[in-house]
């Protein structure tokens with residue numbers, strides 16, 4: 001059963017070149033206006049980032065945009081939905097979620113990637129299966145680039161974690177960009193002071 | 194130090210179509226080949242814009258290349274470290290020497306778990322192993338969920354590009370395919386409409402699937418986890434709903450530390466399509482409670498390539514596709530003309546290592562303009578390796594009729610006027626745009642002691658035609 005492992009390791013030992021050094025992690029300064037840069041980045045990814053709005057305005061937006069017969073799931077304190085995640089045992093029960101409201105840990109302004117570890121989404125499927133996604137992010141948790149965010153997070157802490165940088169999209173038909181391939185058809189980020 | 198190892202001859206076919214012959218067929222449809230060329234050049238241009246926005250781009254490429262050098266020089270230890278950490282995380286790690294063993298592992302897992310229907314996200318490795326056909330022959334329902342892959346699966350084709358699998362098809366053709374398989378309106382070819390139809394169709398498949406298969410973009414030795422990148426979210430839709438997740442990974446996909454992802458993720462999507470990152474970058478370390486996660490580590494010729502000093506660098510490849518988008522031959526001849534899972538410049542280095550006879554014309558499918566080397570995010574010396582394969586193939590000696598293959602390529606070009614014109618135009622073009630460094634570098638003997646003559650703007654034929662009219 002393990003003979004393949006032994007064969008592969010032995011072949012590598014025989015064939016690999018002499019040991020070469022592992023370089024240090026690079027650091028690159030980042031001075032741009034973080035909020036504006038984040039907004040520009042997420043726009044390119046097909047999403048939208050708003051700043052200067054509070055919890056009340058988000059709740060108002062939800063009330064206006066979604067009707068009471070649509071499932072609204074909020075994992076953010078102070079924002080109420082109509083779907084109780086506590087009773088969900090199987091992620092298939094999330095199938096009809098219209099909008100999920102989540103809070104991100106860190107945001108990277110060079111590409112609008114937001115780190116969502118498992119504990120912030122409860123069910124791994126949630127940020128994908130919802131028809132629309134709203135993510136809150138503290139402005140103080142904006143970082144310049146990917147090097148910085150990997151210094152902040154421990155990727156192995158959660159069993160699963162994902163950088164979400166926009167809605168689900170595809171360009172597989174003649175390179176035409178279409179938002180809403182399998183997952184969310186929109187993503188709005190609120191940058192909170 | 195390991196020397197060049199002669200690749201095995203695996204093909205059973207007596208004659209394999211040469212790249213030139215296949216390209217000639219594609220070029221017959223002039224309008225399509227122009228369209229294909231323009232589409233890919235557009236992607237290449239987006240890559241340039243994205244790369245130019247990053248002042249430290251060259252530093253990143255250097256760093257990525259050095260990390261991969263380290264990985265290749267320490268691959269045995271890193272794999273063992275990876276296996277140990279992944280196992281401690283609750284991931285079952287399996288090893289496969291070749292494609293067949295890989296497929297057998299998948300089959301056994303499905304049998305053990307009594308799963309019949311599965312969804313799959315994009316994985317070049319499973320294409321390489323022929324997994325879909327293997328499972329379908331055994332009665333499994335395998336659904337490719339990447340939109341491009343689903344299209345070509347309906348169309349009974351293989352990907353013509355590693356990042357954009359259906360790049361060879363026009364929306365009209367996709368409309369026809371969807372009309373037949375998904376019941377969309379006849380003649381409808383609006384990409385938004387077609388994508389919505391695929392969304393509805395695939396959502397059902399995600400909901401029903403009991404197993405999900407994904408590829409792996411990066412395996413992290415230090416933490417025993419792995420990363421999968423998509424824009425559509427299809428890998429995640431599949432894995433988070435299914436009871437078991439099988440991840441298939443080439444042994445060269447390893448990186449030492451999680452923080453190395455900072456470098457690779459900055460390079461990958463920008464090089465691939467000009468995006469700053471894919472919209473989803475998922476880090477898997479442990480299965481969901483009560484669920485199962487398997488990871489299959491596949492060799493399938495990679496350790497042989499590691500032993501070929503001149504070609505081992507090709508194992509640094511992160512499958513961004515940039516070398517394809519920029520290649521004047523790929524753009525005009527399409528991915529199918531290569532007859533290998535990974536087409537384009539990098540495929541023309543990897544494939545001869547798998548089966549020299551079958552792929553002996555691929556290293557000649559290049560103008561050696563060096564543009565591939567220029568754009569490669571991990572700094573693989575692609576065009577130099579192509580040149581080296583040519584020497585190997587030409588030198589193979591009388592036992593291998595390889596010289597004939599090389600001549601056959603030349604002969605083919607000469608005998609096919611359209612192809613000859615195309616190669617000539619490309620050579621003239623590439624000479625005008627290639628940096629001097631590529632023409633006057635040490636490997637290029639004929640560039641050493643002379644300046645290049647000014648490149649004629651038109652071929653003799655063009656000139657003759659124009660002047661005769663006057």
Ligand code: SF4
Pocket residue numbers: 464509510511512513514515516517539565568569570571572573575
């Ligand atoms: S060889 Fe380089 S440019 Fe080509 S696909 Fe691999 S990483 Fe990308």
